[in-house]
Amino acid sequence: MEITKAELKDKQGIKEIAKLLKIDTMSDIDFVWNKDDFIEKQINKGEYFISKNNNEIVGIMSFRQRQNIMYIETMAIIKEFQNKGIGTQFINFAQKYTKDNNLNTLRAYTFYQYNTKEFYLKKGFNLLNKPGKYGGQEYHRFEIILN
Numbered sequence: 428m429e430i431t432k433a434e435l436k437d438k439q440g441i442k443e444i445a446k447l448l449k450i451d452t453m454s455d456i457d458f459v460w461n462k463d464d465f466i467e468k469q470i471n472k473g474e475y476f477i478s479k480n481n482n483e484i485v486g487i488m489s490f491r492q493r494q495n496i497m498y499i500e501t502m503a504i505i506k507e508f509q510n511k512g513i514g515t516q517f518i519n520f521a522q523k524y525t526k527d528n529n530l531n532t533l534r535a536y537t538f539y540q541y542n543t544k545e546f547y548l549k550k551g552f553n554l555l556n557k558p559g560k561y562g563g564q565e566y567h568r569f570e571i572i573l574n
Contacts, residue, residue, distance in 0.1 A: 428485070428513060430520045433475035438466050440484035441477065444503050450540050450564055458562065460501050469500065476520065478504075478513050486513045490524060497525040499535040518550045522573055531573045538566045 433441060445461035459465045469475040469489040478486035486504040490497055499521055504513050525533045535552060536559055537543045544567050548554065552569035559566045 428478045428480060428516065430476050430478050430488070430516060432473060433470045433477045433487075435467065435470055437475075437477055437484060438463065438470065441466050441470075441475065441487050444484060444487045444505060445501060447505070448501070448503050448541075450538060450562075454562065474500070476517075478508075478516065480508065486517060488517045488521065490521070492528065492530070495530055496532045496534055497521070497528060497530050499533070502535070514546060515550070522571070526573055533571050533573060535569045536566045537569070538564050540564070543567075 442461050442463070445466070448460055449458050466475065469491075474491065475487070475489040477484045477488075485508040487501060488499065489501040491500040492498070502514070502517055504517075521533055521535075525531070533552075535547055537547065538561075544554070547567070547569045550571075552571045555568040555570055557568065559568050
């Protein structure tokens with residue numbers, strides 16, 4: 428599957444997949460990743476990407492650069508397409524995207540409830556010592572230094 432830059436016409440499909448990331452115990456105010464303004468802003472900045480199957484969005488990824496570090500802001504794949512290599516494609520894309528933006532540090536954060544710690548470790552990320560906390564939920568912090 429090909430990863431392409433998202434367009435505003437993809438917003439609703441992105442929003443539906445982003446809803447999958449919502450943690451039941453997190454308030455709607457805290458959960459920003461499925462909000463129209465957040466998605467639009469990321470699309471308009473050229474930092475949102477999608478993976479499609481037969482014109483249906485099956486995976487989403489967005490980035491945010493802070494200082495000299497690129498962050499995977501959002502990454503989600505619909506259940507029917509998980510464990511089919513799309514996550515690996517997204518990580519490979521994220522590494523290339525980071526290098527293309529003249530950076531060599533890529534970080535990813537993932538809430539404990541997502542159970543994705545092993546995925547990131549298998550992809551070469553290192554688990555940072557201090558966990559994060561957002562909206563009352565703890566999350567893992569990962570980093571990979573690219574050559």
